[in-house]
Every structure is written in C-alpha cells, then in structure tokens.
Amino acid sequence: MPDRLPPLTALRAFDAAARHMSFAKAANELNVTPAALSFQIKTLEEHLGDKLFRRLNRAVELTEAGRILAPGAADGFLRLSEAWSATRRLQNNTTLTVTAGPALTAKWLAPRLYDFAQAHPDIDLSFSATLRTVDLHREDVDVAIRFGTSSPEELYSRQVPNDWLTPVMTPELAERFTTPEAITHAPLIIDESLHFLPRPPRWQDWFQAVGVDFTPEHGTRFSGANHVVDAAVAGMGVALARRPMIIKDIQDGRLVAPFPTAIEVSACFRFMCINSSQDRPQIAAFRDWFFAEIGKTAHIFDGFNVIPIDEISDHD
Amino acid sequence: MPDRLPPLTALRAFDAAARHMSFAKAANELNVTPAALSFQIKTLEEHLGDKLFRRLNRAVELTEAGRILAPGAADGFLRLSEAWSATRRLQNNTTLTVTAGPALTAKWLAPRLYDFAQAHPDIDLSFSATLRTVDLHREDVDVAIRFGTSSPEELYSRQVPNDWLTPVMTPELAERFTTPEAITHAPLIIDESLHFLPRPPRWQDWFQAVGVDFTPEHGTRFSGANHVVDAAVAGMGVALARRPMIIKDIQDGRLVAPFPTAIEVSACFRFMCINSSQDRPQIAAFRDWFFAEIGKTAHIFDGFNVIPIDEISDHD
DNA sequence: ATTTTCGATCAAGTTTTTCTTAACTGAAAT
DNA sequence: ATTTCAGTTAAGAAAAACTTGATCGAAAAT
Incomplete structure (x- = not known):
C-alpha cells in the first residue's frame, strides 16, 4: 500500500x-x-x-x-x-454549553437560569434551545437535556423523576369547574407533544383514572408543551399538562392543579453528557444545581396519586 | 477560535x-x-x-x-x-473491483467472468460477493451490482432489464408436469429472497396469472435465490425462480421453463458506480461487457408474457 | 538479588519540509 | 492601453521533523 x-x-x-x-x-x-x-x-x-x-x-x-x-x-x-x-x-472549566428542547427551556430552565448564573459567576453559560439531535461527541455541546423512553448507550445519563400529567387551569376557572365531572363540560386544551410515544397520554386516560367515563370530542390542540401551558395561563381552558412545564406557573399562582390524580408516561427527561465528563467542574455544578432545583419542587404535589399509563386500560 | x-x-x-x-x-x-x-x-x-x-x-x-x-x-x-x-x-486504469450479491455472483457472474478476463487481459479484476452495503465513495470498490427498488442518488446507475420469475424444473420433471394445473400437484420450491419487497412475488401470484386459483400450502423454502435454482437443478421440484438466476441453467439445458408466463417485480438489479467514473476505461469495459452479455440472452424467453405483479390482484 | 531488556525520554545536530520575498505571467476589468 | 487580479516560479530563510546516541526506570530473566 x-x-x-x-x-x-x-x-x-x-x-x-x-x-x-x-x-x-x-x-x-x-x-x-x-x-x-x-x-x-x-x-x-x-x-x-x-x-x-x-x-x-x-x-x-x-x-x-x-x-x-x-x-x-x-x-x-x-x-x-x-x-x-x-x-x-x-481543558476549559469556565464555559458550559447546554441544550434542551424549546418547551422545557421556556417553562423550566429559562426562569431558573438566572439563579444558576448568580450562583456560579465563574461559569460562562451558553444555551441552545433546539429539538435537533446533537452529537455530544462531536458538537460543541457539553450537556443535553432530552426527553425519551430509553437512555442512550455510551453516555452518562440521569433521569429526571416525576414526569406526569395532571389537569391545570387558572384559579378563576378552578372556581367554576370544581369536580372531574365538571371538567367534562370545560373547554379542554390538548397536549400533542407526546404523540410520538407508543402510548400517548390523552384526556380520556385521566378521566378514566378518576373514574369518569368521558372521551372529549372537542379541544384546542397544541404540539408544543409550552404552548399548552401558555394557553392555560391565558384562561383558554383546562389543560392536561406535564409537570415540568407547569411547576413554575403553579408556584407563582397563575395555575392551579386541583385534582390530586396524575398519569405517568413511559418516557422522561434525562440529563446527559459524555461519559466521564460528568465530573468536570462546570458540568458537575450544573448537574447538582439542576437536580437540586428539581428537588426543591418535590413537595408541591405531595399527596398526588400518580398512575402509570400502562395501568389504565386502553379502550377506544 | x-x-x-x-x-x-x-x-x-x-x-x-x-x-x-x-x-x-x-x-x-x-x-x-x-x-x-x-x-x-x-x-x-x-x-x-x-x-x-x-x-x-x-x-x-x-x-x-x-x-x-x-x-x-x-x-x-x-x-x-x-x-x-x-x-x-x-489514476489506476488496470484494476477493477466489483461487488455483487452471492446469488447473482454464483448464478450469473461467476460462469461468465472468465470470458471477461479473456477479453480484457490488461484489466486486473477483483471480485467481492457480499450483500453488505458498500459505500462506493469510501471503499475500495469501483462497481456494485445491487438489487433494489430505486436508484440511489448521487450515483451513476443503470438498470438491468427483465427481472421476473417463471416456473423452472428439470427436463425430466417437465415431462411429468405439463400444464399449470399439473404444477399444483408438483413439489414446489419457494424463493424467499424477495421477501423484503413491499409486494413479494409468491406462487399464488403466478398461478393467478395463468388463471389457476391455487395457493400452495407446502413447499421447500430457500432464502437465497441461488439455492432455489440449485434445488431445482437437483430435481427437488418446481421453482418459481428469477430470470437472472436461471438463465445459465436454461441455456445449458439443466432446466426448462415450459410455461411462457412470468411475473415481474417492482425491483431490479442495477449496475452502479460513482458518478463520472463510468467512463474510466476498465469500468466502461466492464459495463459494456456486462450489458452485452445480458443482451445475448434476450432472445431466450422470446414470446414470454411478462405480467407486472401490481396487475395481479392480491387476495390472500 | 542481580542483571538484562525494553520502552520511553532527552539533548544535540542534521535533514527535510514549509514558508516568504520578490519578480513574473496572462487574461479580465477599467 | 493600462491596471488589476489570481496564480506561478525561484531562491533563500525559517521552522518543523527526524536521527543518533546516551539515559532512565521498572519489568522480566537469570
């Protein structure tokens, strides 16, 4: 040769x-x-x-x-x-590049990122909100927070617990619709962001979980989970929305989740980085902060009854 | 940077x-x-x-x-x-590397390759029989002959005409089974090499093409198209076999195709090489020889009625 | 326990590669 | 007709890459 x-x-x-x-x-x-x-x-x-x-x-x-x-x-x-x-x-321990989807970024990360920046003034954070699959081995990205069913091979990944859906609405609407039965008459907002799952969560699943036999025929549909929440905050109706997307609005009182029953899907968010880079200072700092922030909100839904969607029979 | x-x-x-x-x-x-x-x-x-x-x-x-x-x-x-x-x-105009699947190699190329080598003593031919997908841009292969439904983008490709299936058997068996109806009682050989197609050709399709309503329940199955032909040559039964695989055995009298009805599938073999390398001397020589050889056998099935499989109704 | 061996390293000097400067070419733009 | 622009050439200078031969330290062999 x-x-x-x-x-x-x-x-x-x-x-x-x-x-x-x-x-x-x-x-x-x-x-x-x-x-x-x-x-x-x-x-x-x-x-x-x-x-x-x-x-x-x-x-x-x-x-x-x-x-x-x-x-x-x-x-x-x-x-x-x-x-x-x-x-x-x-070699660089001062910059950190993170990517996450637009919904999680808008509803969870963005409101909290200032806090992280304050706590770590030495870290130069750069953020990329995209759904595009990024190759951590090849692109200039340190951490990806992605939603999916399985953890990828060859990567450090840690699950974000508690991804489930429960009905939320403005406090004003909550006064008018006080029982699950009443919700069947409320304007419904439908989250289609999880339609790629083998068993996507639907309103009828939640109704069944609370013992109401109702399959909605109307409803406003959104493909972005953040828009679902935005619509609910605007008072458009009642949304069956995902926990990470609503937690901030619940904390701030813009939304309430009056029914302590939630349905859990078979996928979740994951914190991911290249194997063995999880110990680099800025990545470890971000990871610790991220999961600590999640921990802080754990009590908010105390007493909720979270039902895996597989345990709800699937009769159409 | x-x-x-x-x-x-x-x-x-x-x-x-x-x-x-x-x-x-x-x-x-x-x-x-x-x-x-x-x-x-x-x-x-x-x-x-x-x-x-x-x-x-x-x-x-x-x-x-x-x-x-x-x-x-x-x-x-x-x-x-x-x-x-x-x-x-x-830069090298003296070596030529060709790849094709094992079946076509065994039944079509191998018996003819000596002829090519004789006609082009200056070309140093190397051959690789594999089904593995080869990347002509990256591997040390000049020409690939591959079976498929569509021609790949970004490659020079030329279709090999006339890929269809017709029943073949040894002359001895042909004396016993003289009509399509008789074939329904013959031991059948089933070619599963095209099962990856959206509409794979089956015996019942051919029977329907000749107006016989029969769906075989037994039969010896082979996943390699060459083994189908080998079995037929061995007298094991009647095979619904692919033209390129049988042509040599028909020419040499080991097999006969007594019924002038064939079914055509939606895929065919293609001669492929990198765009613009089709004019390199050894590649052009091989291409010209290849299609000339195919042309030589065109007359053998004169008068055959070739029916596209899509024109045969698909009732199971 | 001593000696040998092996793989890596260092220092000094040499070879080779790579680069620059400065002059040159020829067609296109003015 | 002149200028400009993109690429080329030649010669010498700078930088990179390599070799030789000595050194080092631990593992393998005796």
Whole structure:
C-alpha cells in the first residue's frame, strides 16, 4: 500500500482551496502566502500523479480527481477538528454549553437560569434551545437535556423523576369547574407533544383514572408543551399538562392543579453528557444545581396519586 | 477560535500511538524513530496544555483527554486516507473491483467472468460477493451490482432489464408436469429472497396469472435465490425462480421453463458506480461487457408474457 | 538479588519540509 | 492601453521533523 496518505499539510491546503475555490482565499485562511499554497497543491499533485485543479485564467476549478478528493478531505478534517476541539473543551472549566428542547427551556430552565448564573459567576453559560439531535461527541455541546423512553448507550445519563400529567387551569376557572365531572363540560386544551410515544397520554386516560367515563370530542390542540401551558395561563381552558412545564406557573399562582390524580408516561427527561465528563467542574455544578432545583419542587404535589399509563386500560 | 487544528504530523503520531498503545510500534508504523514520535506527542500535549498519555513504567495509557481525542482522530485520518485512496484509484486504469450479491455472483457472474478476463487481459479484476452495503465513495470498490427498488442518488446507475420469475424444473420433471394445473400437484420450491419487497412475488401470484386459483400450502423454502435454482437443478421440484438466476441453467439445458408466463417485480438489479467514473476505461469495459452479455440472452424467453405483479390482484 | 531488556525520554545536530520575498505571467476589468 | 487580479516560479530563510546516541526506570530473566 504505497503512500497511504500524502503530506498532510498539502492535503489541508487542498481542502482549504477546494472549499474556497480560490488559492488566495485558502492561503489567507491558513495564514500563509499564496505562493506557499500554490506550492503545496503542486506537491500534492505530484504525489497523486495528476492535476487536482484546472488553472483557468482568473480562477481555478476542480478536476475529476479533485472532485473525488474534496468532499472526503473536507469531511476528514472536519472530524479531526471536531475531535480536537472536543479535547480542548475538556481543558476549559469556565464555559458550559447546554441544550434542551424549546418547551422545557421556556417553562423550566429559562426562569431558573438566572439563579444558576448568580450562583456560579465563574461559569460562562451558553444555551441552545433546539429539538435537533446533537452529537455530544462531536458538537460543541457539553450537556443535553432530552426527553425519551430509553437512555442512550455510551453516555452518562440521569433521569429526571416525576414526569406526569395532571389537569391545570387558572384559579378563576378552578372556581367554576370544581369536580372531574365538571371538567367534562370545560373547554379542554390538548397536549400533542407526546404523540410520538407508543402510548400517548390523552384526556380520556385521566378521566378514566378518576373514574369518569368521558372521551372529549372537542379541544384546542397544541404540539408544543409550552404552548399548552401558555394557553392555560391565558384562561383558554383546562389543560392536561406535564409537570415540568407547569411547576413554575403553579408556584407563582397563575395555575392551579386541583385534582390530586396524575398519569405517568413511559418516557422522561434525562440529563446527559459524555461519559466521564460528568465530573468536570462546570458540568458537575450544573448537574447538582439542576437536580437540586428539581428537588426543591418535590413537595408541591405531595399527596398526588400518580398512575402509570400502562395501568389504565386502553379502550377506544 | 485559536488553534483550530494542532500540527497534523503530531496528531497523526498520536493517532498511531493510540491505536497501538505503544510509542515504539507507532514509530515503526510511521517509519520514524521512537524518539521522533515521543517528541511529536510532546508537541501535541503542549498545544493542548495537558497530557494525552500517562507514561507508565513500561507502557503508556490514555488520559481522559486522550480517550476523547483518540476515536475522533482515528476516524478523521481514516476518512482522509479513504478519500486519498479513492482519488488514487482514479489514476489506476488496470484494476477493477466489483461487488455483487452471492446469488447473482454464483448464478450469473461467476460462469461468465472468465470470458471477461479473456477479453480484457490488461484489466486486473477483483471480485467481492457480499450483500453488505458498500459505500462506493469510501471503499475500495469501483462497481456494485445491487438489487433494489430505486436508484440511489448521487450515483451513476443503470438498470438491468427483465427481472421476473417463471416456473423452472428439470427436463425430466417437465415431462411429468405439463400444464399449470399439473404444477399444483408438483413439489414446489419457494424463493424467499424477495421477501423484503413491499409486494413479494409468491406462487399464488403466478398461478393467478395463468388463471389457476391455487395457493400452495407446502413447499421447500430457500432464502437465497441461488439455492432455489440449485434445488431445482437437483430435481427437488418446481421453482418459481428469477430470470437472472436461471438463465445459465436454461441455456445449458439443466432446466426448462415450459410455461411462457412470468411475473415481474417492482425491483431490479442495477449496475452502479460513482458518478463520472463510468467512463474510466476498465469500468466502461466492464459495463459494456456486462450489458452485452445480458443482451445475448434476450432472445431466450422470446414470446414470454411478462405480467407486472401490481396487475395481479392480491387476495390472500 | 542481580542483571538484562525494553520502552520511553532527552539533548544535540542534521535533514527535510514549509514558508516568504520578490519578480513574473496572462487574461479580465477599467 | 493600462491596471488589476489570481496564480506561478525561484531562491533563500525559517521552522518543523527526524536521527543518533546516551539515559532512565521498572519489568522480566537469570
């Protein structure tokens, strides 16, 4: 296997040139003179035995060989630089990058993040609210808080306990609808954010849990769990909403959960980071703070009867 | 973003050392002295600001940082070397690497390959019979002949016409079973190699195509299309077999296809190679030979009535 | 218990690679 | 017609990578 790899500097020069389609810009990116870059490409072409660029009068374009090499080279260097920056990140104990979904961010994290920042002024926190799957090994993200049924292999992950749903409404509405039976006549808000689950929680499940046989036919539907709560706070109706999303509004009195019966789904949030990075100072600090905050609200639903959804018969 | 990438030579030295878990072996791989390699690792560690290896008395082990970097580095260099060798392959017009599934290889390609080798003594053919999906952009394979419903994006692909199924048997058996009705009493061989299709072809489909209402309840099943044909050649029974798999045995008289009715499935074989590599001499030669060979056998089933499976009603 | 061996390291000097400067080319833009 | 721009070339300078040969410390061998 002759020449498994050409000189790497030359290959990197080619990568930059192919990305910019310009030797001058590539030279600039690599902080060298155009002459040096030109020479590197020439070296690489000699190793290959064929041209990689066709030199036009005022531009360059890739040859056949160049088109084959360019994407692979770009990909290879991308991986190297991802790995390198992941390694460098390990040295850095002052910044922390966290990602979570938009709903949890809006309803749980955002209102509390200021508290964390106050308690840890040394940590430079950066936050990314997205549902996109992030690869902790490759992207510049330290911690992901994600909702799902199973914990991923090869990652440190810790479950967030108590994800269940219970009806919530404004205090004003609660005065009008005082029993589960009464709720059947209330305007209902339907949370569709868990519809990807094998057994999504529905209003009829909760009604059944409290011994009322009722399947709602109308209701305002939202696909984002935060919008469900926003609608309930606005007094639009009664929402069967998820605990993490309502806890703040319950604490602040904007919502009440008058019926101590909740249904528990088969999935939950998880705090996740790369295995063995859970002990880096800023990650450990965030983790401890995160679970301590959760602990603080544990008493709020004392006495609630939480019923796993699997124990509710599924008759449609 | 300071230091997007460390010196690449140092990174490559680290990669080799991490793979071998030994500086000496790594130095040997890279054809340098252990001293040089040791120095490279030291350079890399200085760039990082932390140790990558823990030096034990007679061995080395990765530190936390090393464990983070190693897999990404290995992956990155692997991609680079794949891309480089793919590009080098372009320069080489004397070797040709082809992959196809075991069935097509056994029943179609293998008997004909000698002919190709004779006609092109200058081409150094290497062959790989596997069902594993190969990435033509990354692996050392020029041509893949694969069965499927759709042609892949970003690849040159050309369909192999006429993939359909018809009953075949030995001439001896054909004397005993002379009509489609008679076949219902013959021992049947069932080809399960197409069971992954949305509408797999079954015996009852063929019977329906010839106007016989019969759903076989017994039959010997094979998951490999070549074994189906082997069983038929051995006289085990009547097989509803695929054209490409039987053509050779039909030509040589080991099998006959007495009923000129065939059912066509929604998938076919395709000749595939990287876009724009279809004109490299050895690939063009193989393609031309391949489709010429197919053309040679076109007349054999003249007069056959080929019915698309979608036109046969699907009542179970 | 001593000696040997092995893998890693260090220091000094050498080779090779890589870079810069500065002059050059030729087509496109003005 | 002149300027400008992108790339090239050549020669020398700087930096990187490598080798040699000595050193070190613990494991393996005796």
